[in-house]
Amino acid sequence: MTEKRTHPAVERVEAALAAAGVSSDVVWFDDSAKTAAEAAAAIGCEVGAIANSLVFALDGEPVLVMTSGAHRVDTAFLGRVLGGRLARASADVVRAATGQVIGGVAPVGHPASVRTWVDTALADHPVIWAAAGHAHTVFPTTFDELVRITGGIPTPVVGD
Template structure:
C-alpha cells in the first residue's frame, strides 16, 4: 500500500474534486494492486471487513441506484426492492460506467456525471471509520457513516431484513 507518490487517474481526480466540493479532503490511499473485494481491501488496510463501504450499482425499476453496503453484508435485492417500492436488479457494467463514470471494482460514492439515488447501509454506522472506493480499484478513502449520508444525499436504510433493529 502506498500513500505518497501515486499515479493520476481521471476518475480518482473527479472523486477528489467532488469530495473537496463537499468540504472533505481525505487522504486517498493507493494500493499496489487492485483490491476488488471487501475482504481484500480490509486485509490490505488491517481493518474489519464491515468497515468497507462497498459501492454496488443496481437498477430500481430500470433506473440506476447506488447501494453503499457494509462489506460484511449482502444486499437482499428482493427485500430492499420491496422496501423501496420497486424491483431491484443487478446493473450491467455499461449501466455502472454510464451512471458513475467509474468501473466496477472502483465505484466511489461521489464523482459521478450526475447525481445517483443512493442508499447507505445503516450497519456502517457501527464503525467509527469506514473506507470507500475512490474511483479506481486500487484506491480508497476514509470517511464516516454520517459523512457518506451527507456527501451522497443518500438515504440510510438496512440492506437485508436481518439488519432491521428493534426501536
C-alpha cells in the same frame, strides 16, 4: 499501500470530496482491492468497515447502494423497502451512471447525481473506507459524512 498516483476518475472523486468540504485522503494500493475482503486486508480493518458501492437498477433506473462489506444486499428485501424491483446493473450501466468501473466505484464523482441508499450497518464503524474511483484506491470517511456527501438515505439492506 503506496505513494500518491493519479487517474481521471480518482481526480473527479477528489474534486467532489473537496467540493463537499471533505479533505481528500485517497490511499493507493500496490495491488487492486476489488473486493471488500481484499480492501480490508490491505487497510488492516474489519471487512464490515468497507463501504461497497453497488449499482443496481430500481425499476430500470440506476441507483447506488453503499453497503457494508460484511454482507450482501438482499435485493428482494431492499426492493420491497424501496417500492420497486431491484436488480444488479450491468457493467455498462455502472460505467454510464458513475463514470467508473466495477471494483473501483466511488460514492461520489459521478457525471450526474445517482439516488443513493446507505447501509445502516456501516454506522457500527467509527471509520469506514470507500473506493475512490479506481480498484487500487480507497478513502476514509464516517457513516454520517458518507450520508451527507452522497445525499444518501440510511436504510438496512438486509432483511431480518
